[in-house]
Amino acid sequence: MNWLISFLDWLREFFGDPENWTGSDGIPMRLLEHLEFSALALVLAVLIAVPLGLLVGHTGRGELLVVVSANLARALPTLGLLVMFVLLLGASSIWPVIIPLVLLSVPPILVNTYEGVKGVDPELRDAAYGMGLRGEQVLWRVLVPVALPLILLGCRLSAIQVVATTTVAAYTGLGGLGRYVIDGFATKDYASVVGGSVLIVLFALVVQVLFALVQRVTVSPGVSRRLKVR
Amino acid sequence: MITFDSVSKRYPDGTVAVDALSLEAPTGEITVLVGPSGCGKTTSLRMINRMIDASEGEILLDGVPVRGIDPPTLRRGIGYVIQQAGLFPHRRIIDNIATVPYLLGWDRKKARATAMELLERVGLDPALAQRYPFQLSGGQQQRVGVARALAADPPVLLMDEPFSAVDPIVRTNLQDELLRLQSELNKTIVFVTHDIDEAIKLGDRVAVLRVGGRLAQVADPKTLLSEPADDFVREFLGQDRGIRRLRFISADGLRLRTDLTVPEGSDGGTSEPWLLVVDADDRPLGWRPGAEPGRLEPFGTYAHRGDTMRAALDAALLSPSGCAVAVDEQGKVVGVATRQALDEALTEAADG
Numbered sequence: 001m002n003w004l005i006s007f008l009d010w011l012r013e014f015f016g017d018p019e020n021w022t023g024s025d026g027i028p029m030r031l032l033e034h035l036e037f038s039a040l041a042l043v044l045a046v047l048i049a050v051p052l053g054l055l056v057g058h059t060g061r062g063e064l065l066v067v068v069s070a071n072l073a074r075a076l077p078t079l080g081l082l083v084m085f086v087l088l089l090g091a092s093s094i095w096p097v098i099i100p101l102v103l104l105s106v107p108p109i110l111v112n113t114y115e116g117v118k119g120v121d122p123e124l125r126d127a128a129y130g131m132g133l134r135g136e137q138v139l140w141r142v143l144v145p146v147a148l149p150l151i152l153l154g155c156r157l158s159a160i161q162v163v164a165t166t167t168v169a170a171y172t173g174l175g176g177l178g179r180y181v182i183d184g185f186a187t188k189d190y191a192s193v194v195g196g197s198v199l200i201v202l203f204a205l206v207v208q209v210l211f212a213l214v215q216r217v218t219v220s221p222g223v224s225r226r227l228k229v230r
Numbered sequence: 231m232i233t234f235d236s237v238s239k240r241y242p243d244g245t246v247a248v249d250a251l252s253l254e255a256p257t258g259e260i261t262v263l264v265g266p267s268g269c270g271k272t273t274s275l276r277m278i279n280r281m282i283d284a285s286e287g288e289i290l291l292d293g294v295p296v297r298g299i300d301p302p303t304l305r306r307g308i309g310y311v312i313q314q315a316g317l318f319p320h321r322r323i324i325d326n327i328a329t330v331p332y333l334l335g336w337d338r339k340k341a342r343a344t345a346m347e348l349l350e351r352v353g354l355d356p357a358l359a360q361r362y363p364f365q366l367s368g369g370q371q372q373r374v375g376v377a378r379a380l381a382a383d384p385p386v387l388l389m390d391e392p393f394s395a396v397d398p399i400v401r402t403n404l405q406d407e408l409l410r411l412q413s414e415l416n417k418t419i420v421f422v423t424h425d426i427d428e429a430i431k432l433g434d435r436v437a438v439l440r441v442g443g444r445l446a447q448v449a450d451p452k453t454l455l456s457e458p459a460d461d462f463v464r465e466f467l468g469q470d471r472g473i474r475r476l477r478f479i480s481a482d483g484l485r486l487r488t489d490l491t492v493p494e495g496s497d498g499g500t501s502e503p504w505l506l507v508v509d510a511d512d513r514p515l516g517w518r519p520g521a522e523p524g525r526l527e528p529f530g531t532y533a534h535r536g537d538t539m540r541a542a543l544d545a546a547l548l549s550p551s552g553c554a555v556a557v558d559e560q561g562k563v564v565g566v567a568t569r570q571a572l573d574e575a576l577t578e579a580a581d582g
């Protein structure tokens with residue numbers, strides 16, 4: 001049980017230190033930075049991946065491109081990308097961090113959006129056209145609502161991944177919760193490493209809950225089939 | 231009226247699905263397209279609302295070529311019902327029904343009021359309006375599909391095997407409902423099925439297609455059964471074409487005997503092998519065998535006004551007496567059609 005005791009000690013040491021709650025390297029500030037980086041990366045990724053996924057899924061054009069680029073992007077090592085962009089762009093802005101994060105989070109959203117739209121029952125699509133809906137009406141009024149659970153799943157996967165990987169932002173000297181982990185390792189301050197990690201996990205949990213709420217509000221009960229009969 | 235003027239459809243892979251089809255679907259009538267699988271029924275139907283475009287020839291809607299009409303606009307004016315209903319899963323039943331009115335920009339209140347009216351019209355409980363499609367049975371979904379197609383009151387209705395995915399009892403119900411609706415609405419309906427019985431039951435006119443998309447025969451059901459154009463049609467109509475023809479011969483002409491009914495309790499002797507026992511209200515109770523007066527055997531009835539020879543024959547076969555009981559609207563016995571009477575009528579039917 002020794003490890004548990006030292007774990008709790010570290011937590012007490014980290015969270016109990018009033019120093020850690022104020023200033024530019026305090027927990028509130030670091031949390032905010034973390035939120036800023038991950039949210040920015042995620043929003044950019046959604047803006048790129050969702051329209052592209054909808055377009056390809058709806059028109060059936062460029063399917064190969066989606067699959068190949070998605071798989072390629074998955075194979076890219078995040079850390080390698082980060083170092084490369086820092087070398088290319090310098091470490092003075094947030095972009096060397098944001099770009100790899102975006103590249104990382106596009107594939108899950110793109111693939112799930114594309115699969116979601118493409119996977120809609122052809123009979124349903126057919127009925128929609130048969131009723132006299134135009135192409136873009138079919139997309140927005142039928143395909144998107146029906147594919148929404150998958151689209152949101154893609155976004156959630158990306159969000160979790162981004163939150164976890166934003167830690168690497170610390171490598172470039174930028175802020176975020178990763179600072180505690182990286183700096184802690186460098187100075188053998190294990191309380192900081194453990195405390196930072198716990199914060200990152202909590203952050204990811206909150207994101208999960210948030211997405212579950214969004215899903216509940218936006219997905220029709222007729223699609224999620226979560227419903228009591230009235 | 232819908233007119234096919236030597237319409238052909240060749241798919242990009244070279245398949246000729248429909249070959250020089252010329253056909254008319256008269257206004258206010260049900261025209262059924264029937265034929266074996268792959269004969270081009272669906273293709274023909276979908277060329278009407280331009281879900282598929284014809285390769286050659288022209289389809290006219292009241293004289294106007296559909297080719298010249300913008301497809302979504304055309305489709306909003308044509309009801310379309312498909313096999314699996316194809317309801318929008320994310321919308322409540324009421325909004326599913328109101329799909330086309332919404333598209334046409336109707337006031338939301340009016341669209342919903344119309345949808346509620348239609349829900350009842352197709353025989354569904356108004357309480358279902360707030361449900362989602364997954365909460366309905368297949369038969370109910372199919373009714374909603376019909377209601378949705380009717381919502382904007384289009385003059386034309388296209389139906390592609392709408393009842394083939396439900397069980398036989400529900401199918402019979404849906405067919406009867408369609409006929410009832412049609413008697414009120416008088417739509418121009420084109421109905422696709424591969425079931426010849428359904429075709430004969432529903433069609434004012436039946437067009438039989440053969441594989442390769444060629445018209446084999448188009449006629450009213452009675453003519454089709456009595457005068458099939460060739461061996462293909464004869465074979466497609468099946469073995470019991472003679473029996474099915476009886477559906478088109480009224481039972482009105484059957485000679486009825488009224489001297490075979492006795493009130494309950496009377497046990498006077500008779501030389502007749504069977505006597506029909508009736509209650510105080512003249513409703514049938516059962517057949518009493520002359521040899522064994524204590525027993526009552528089952529009976530079969532048909533409606534004296536309105537039923538066909540097929541129903542009368544069916545009623546006769548249900549009873550060991552071999553006689554059919556003719557009843558009026560209240561279920562009271564009008565008379566009894568004996569074997570001789572049935573025999574005479576059948577002989578007449580066979581003669582034409």
Ligand SMILES: Nc1ncnc2c1ncn2[C@@H]1O[C@H](COP(=O)(O)OP(=O)(O)OP(=O)(O)O)[C@@H](O)[C@H]1O
Pocket residue numbers: 241242243245246247266267268269270271272273274424
């Ligand atoms: N998109 C397509 N491309 C190529 N051939 C097709 C296409 N759609 C249908 N066909 C072919 O055209 C012919 C007619 O098809 P269609 O769907 O009209 O038949 P159907 O009479 O409705 O058959 P079923 O009773 O099985 O529904 C068939 O041989 C079919 O394989």
Ligand SMILES: [Mg+2]
Pocket residue numbers: 271272273
């Ligand atoms: Mg078909």
